Amino acid sequence: MTSRQRLQATLRHEQPDRIPVDFGATGTTGIHVSIVAGLRDYYGLEKRSVKVHEPYQMLGFIEDDLRDAMGLDVEGVFSPKTMFGFPAKEWKPFRLWDRQDILVPVDFNTTTDANGDLLIYPEGDLSAPPSGRMPRGGHFFDTIIRQEAIDEDHLDPAQNLEEFGPISDDDVAHYREAGAYAAASRWGVIAGIPGTYLGDIALVPAPFLKHPKGIRDITEWYVSTRSRRGYIHKMFEKQVEYAFGNLARVHAAAGDGAFDAVFVCGADFGTQTSTFCSVATFRELWQPYYQQINGWIHRNTRWKTFKHSCGAVEKLIPSFIESGFDILNPVQCSASGMDPRHLKRTYGPSLVFWGGGVDTQKTLPFGTPAEVRREVLERCEVFSRDGGFVFSSIHNLQACTPVPNVVAMLDAVREFNQGPTGD
Amino acid sequence: MADAKTLYDAIVAGDTKAALTAARAALDAGVDPVELVSRQMIPAMDEVGRLFACEEYFVPELLLASRAMKGALELVRPLLTASGVEPVGRVVIGTVEGDLHDIGKNLVASMLEGAGFEIIDLGADVPPARFIQAIQEKNADIACLSALLTVTMPAMRGTIEAIRQAGIRDRVKVLVGGAPVTQQYAEEIGADGYSDNASGAVGLVRKLMGISVQPE
Numbered sequence: 001m002t003s004r005q006r007l008q009a010t011l012r013h014e015q016p017d018r019i020p021v022d023f024g025a026t027g028t029t030g031i032h033v034s035i036v037a038g039l040r041d042y043y044g045l046e047k048r049s050v051k052v053h054e055p056y057q058m059l060g061f062i063e064d065d066l067r068d069a070m071g072l073d074v075e076g077v078f079s080p081k082t083m084f085g086f087p088a089k090e091w092k093p094f095r096l097w098d099r100q101d102i103l104v105p106v107d108f109n110t111t112t113d114a115n116g117d118l119l120i121y122p123e124g125d126l127s128a129p130p131s132g133r134m135p136r137g138g139h140f141f142d143t144i145i146r147q148e149a150i151d152e153d154h155l156d157p158a159q160n161l162e163e164f165g166p167i168s169d170d171d172v173a174h175y176r177e178a179g180a181y182a183a184a185s186r187w188g189v190i191a192g193i194p195g196t197y198l199g200d201i202a203l204v205p206a207p208f209l210k211h212p213k214g215i216r217d218i219t220e221w222y223v224s225t226r227s228r229r230g231y232i233h234k235m236f237e238k239q240v241e242y243a244f245g246n247l248a249r250v251h252a253a254a255g256d257g258a259f260d261a262v263f264v265c266g267a268d269f270g271t272q273t274s275t276f277c278s279v280a281t282f283r284e285l286w287q288p289y290y291q292q293i294n295g296w297i298h299r300n301t302r303w304k305t306f307k308h309s310c311g312a313v314e315k316l317i318p319s320f321i322e323s324g325f326d327i328l329n330p331v332q333c334s335a336s337g338m339d340p341r342h343l344k345r346t347y348g349p350s351l352v353f354w355g356g357g358v359d360t361q362k363t364l365p366f367g368t369p370a371e372v373r374r375e376v377l378e379r380c381e382v383f384s385r386d387g388g389f390v391f392s393s394i395h396n397l398q399a400c401t402p403v404p405n406v407v408a409m410l411d412a413v414r415e416f417n418q419g420p421t422g423d
Numbered sequence: 424m425a426d427a428k429t430l431y432d433a434i435v436a437g438d439t440k441a442a443l444t445a446a447r448a449a450l451d452a453g454v455d456p457v458e459l460v461s462r463q464m465i466p467a468m469d470e471v472g473r474l475f476a477c478e479e480y481f482v483p484e485l486l487l488a489s490r491a492m493k494g495a496l497e498l499v500r501p502l503l504t505a506s507g508v509e510p511v512g513r514v515v516i517g518t519v520e521g522d523l524h525d526i527g528k529n530l531v532a533s534m535l536e537g538a539g540f541e542i543i544d545l546g547a548d549v550p551p552a553r554f555i556q557a558i559q560e561k562n563a564d565i566a567c568l569s570a571l572l573t574v575t576m577p578a579m580r581g582t583i584e585a586i587r588q589a590g591i592r593d594r595v596k597v598l599v600g601g602a603p604v605t606q607q608y609a610e611e612i613g614a615d616g617y618s619d620n621a622s623g624a625v626g627l628v629r630k631l632m633g634i635s636v637q638p639e
Contacts (some may be wrong), residue, residue: 115548133520135548139574142523219486219526226437226483272602273619277481361603365573400574 003073007188007260010325011304011352013388016307018417019380021391021410022354024077025190028308028329029355029392032139033102036060038403043069051091051103055120056083056132056207057396058140060102067187067324070410074390077182077191077259080167080174084108084132084141085208097137119144122210131207139399143205147217155228157235159214163206164195164239167246172253179254190306191259193245193250196293198236198286199225225277229379236289243293261297261304261327264293270271270311273336279315287323294324303380306354310395312336314343321350330395331356333379340382353383354390358409364393365401369408372421376412384416430459430495434537435465435474437487439494443511446495447597456502460539464499468492468537472622482530485621489533496536510541512632515557515595516547516567519582522575527601530621531567538625540565551585558586558595565628570601579604580612596631600624 001009001017009016022029024036031039036050043066051061067075082088086107094104107124116136122128132141171194182189197203204221205213215228216222224232267286269276277285294305307325309316312335320328331353333340342358356379358364363375383389391413397406430449433441445455449459471488474480477634516532518525525547532542543561545553558566566586579599582613586592596615599608609617616631618624 133523135523138521218527222483222526223490224483224488226487271482271620274478275481277483278478281481361573362605398573 003187004185004189004260005391006073010387010390011260013349013352013386015385015387018390019391019413020073020188021071021382021413022074022188022190023070023072023392023397024067025072025074026308027057027059027078027192028266028395030054030057030059031062031397032141032399033058033060034096034098034100034399035401035403035406036062036066037102039070039406040066042403045069045369049093049101049103052083052094052108053078053086053088055104055108056141056143056202057145058399059187059396071414072187074188074190075182075185077175077178077189077254079192079194080171081208083207084120085210085387090353094325119336122208125210128210131205131209141207143202143207145205145217146212147215147220148213150215150220155214155231157214157231157238160216160235161238161242162209162213163203164242167194167249172249175250176253179258182258183255188260189258190261190263191254191303193262193264194246195239196247196264198239198265198267199232199291200265202266214395222276225281225285232285236285240289240292244296247293247296248300256302261306262297262299263306263308264325265290266308267308268308269316270309270313270332270335272311272334274312275316276311279319280318282319290323290325291331298324303334304352310335312338314338317343317347318353322348325351327352327354327390329354330392332394334359334361334394340379343368344382344385348383348386348388352388352390355392355394356383357391357413358393360393360398360401361393363406364409365398368417369403369404372405372408373412373415377416378408380413380416424601431463431467431470433463433633434464434488434491434495435470436576437484437491439487439491442491442495443498446498450498450502456499456506457508459499460496460503464492464495464537465539468534471537472534472625474618475622485530485534489530489537492534492537511539511634512564512628513541513543513547513561514567515543515554515561516569517549517554518547518569518571518601519575519578520548520550521578522570522572523547524571524601525569525619527571528567528569531569531600531618531624534621534625535567535628538629540628551582554582555586555589555591557561558591559589563595564596565596567598567600567624569599570604573603576601576603576608579614580611583613596628598627598631 006016006020033050033052053061088105090106091103109124111119118134119130120132122131134141205216304326306327308329314337432446518528536542570576598616599614606617616627618627
């Protein structure tokens with residue numbers, strides 16, 4: 001099987017020749033730029049500065065030689081613009097706090113504040129208020145909340161829709177070019193698509209906008225899911241309307257065979273121990289809109305739909321399935337109720353698990369290579385039966401993760417794939 | 424007491440406007456502010472914590488109730504201060520150095536404030552020296568350290584070590600919390616306690632300080 005056939009079989013819940021592996025194809029299965037550099041060194045690849053394709057989380061671009069060395073099967077088509085509103089192109093050198101030399105997009109423009117923190121600007125416009133901050137010595141950015149005073153009497157859902165309008169001709173051209181490339185790819189392909197994120201808390205502050213309006217404070221947004229439901233319903237209704245138009249244009253431009261899966265929404269619904277809302281609230285406030293989006297995709301394309309949600313979301317999984325999601329990521333097995341065996345037994349026939357391969361809060365950053373190996377082999381054993389499992393860690397590989405542990409993880413997947421009855 | 428009872432209900436319902444109206448009405452009617460806090464506001468936040476624990480309430484409801492409580496407390500606090508009422512304890516709280524995340528920390532601070540504690544909130548990205556300074560200056564009983572990131576968790580260990588080196592470790596209880604933190608990690612770095620949620624943190628602080636909740 002080629003990597004692409006392997007992913008496609010997996011997404012059809014058929015047993016592939018081996019477990020497909022993804023690192024770097026999405027913003028939630030990515031690798032911090034410092035670890036990408038460490039892996040390039042480990043595998044003895046050509047010395048070159050690693051490109052940061054997503055500056056918010058400082059995710060490094062996985063080039064073909066590293067993808068081969070790591071044994072990966074999936075590549076990503078990313079949105080036309082990064083979280084800070086500029087495209088990931090026209091590279092320039094940049095030096096991290098630890099003196100690692102990397103490449104960043106030409107509009108990655110920063111200043112340093114009095115505290116020594118790094119500030120980054122929407123669309124690279126230094127005349128706009130900064131929208132991201134990396135603490136001195138830090139590894140990635142956090143959004144700077146730019147919340148204007150809220151006037152309840154004049155709060156208009158349109159203010160929260162600035163980023164969700166019809167996409168530009170340039171964006172359509174981006175998907176046309178990406179589609180032509182992806183259609184011929186030997187790897188499986190997952191694409192980021194525009195405007196289908198419903199209340200993703202990472203996007204609510206809109207670090208890509210120069211002067212965001214509406215509800216942009218994270219706490220205010222969470223509160224609004226309880227106290228301003230009418231506002232959010234109106235916002236989601238309009239957002240879905242825009243999404244239909246944009247999806248049609250992206251699909252026409254990229255072609256139906258270009259992408260195997262699309263990243264529909266990254267809104268987190270789980271904490272470590274519970275959910276951010278009740279099942280009833282999810283079914284009232286999110287599910288109808290997810291059903292519309294996923295329904296459009298399933299009626300009009302061959303794409304499988306990918307839902308990211310961290311945390312203890314076991315109680316919501318039946319609703320995710322009813323919402324039309326085909327794939328769940330990152331499968332946070334360390335959270336309450338997220339026992340791998342229970343998840344696979346109960347939801348495996350309906351849902352592809354894309355993640356869950358190893359814990360990134362404890363085992364991978366702080367464990368030994370032997371502990372990593374043991375956990376990876378256990379997870380592969382549980383999740384791989386009857387297909388429906390794309391190996392990845394539980395969310396991105398963070399900065400400071402020991403490279404020997406990452407290698408132990410990849411070696412363990414290879415070991416499982418070559419097991420007693422494997423090839 | 425009809426108005427004061429409304430304050431309890433308003434806080435549990437997370438209705439800030441109603442909470443302010445009820446608090447003003449109660450104070451205007453001559454209700455003792457200490458009684459308002461101890462018999463209405465603290466029990467209301469305890470009820471919110473109970474509803475959270477049994478998953479009738481979630482983070483948004485917790486945030487709304489905290490806002491209502493804080494709004495009412497703004498009206499009551501000057502009267503408490505004027506009458507020389509001491510808080511049940513003093514808590515220094517902050518997100519550790521290198522970490523900018525503060526929503527969980529803010530929620531813990533609000534819940535503790537609602538339970539009658541004085542909160543010295545140092546914000547986010549707090550170096551160990553600022554924790555030490557605040558503990559000393561405010562004679563704090565409790566220090567709460569928060570971290571959301573695996574890469575900033577080690578700063579908790581460093582902060583506890585700095586508190587020890589400053590010679591004040593034995594006079595302050597240190598609690599830790601945040602998404603990647605576990606009970607095991609708390610024990611490894613020498614913290615006195617860990618909670619995985621804001622409501623649980625209140626119970627933990629009370630336990631560490633030997634405070635029992637009066638049954639209504």
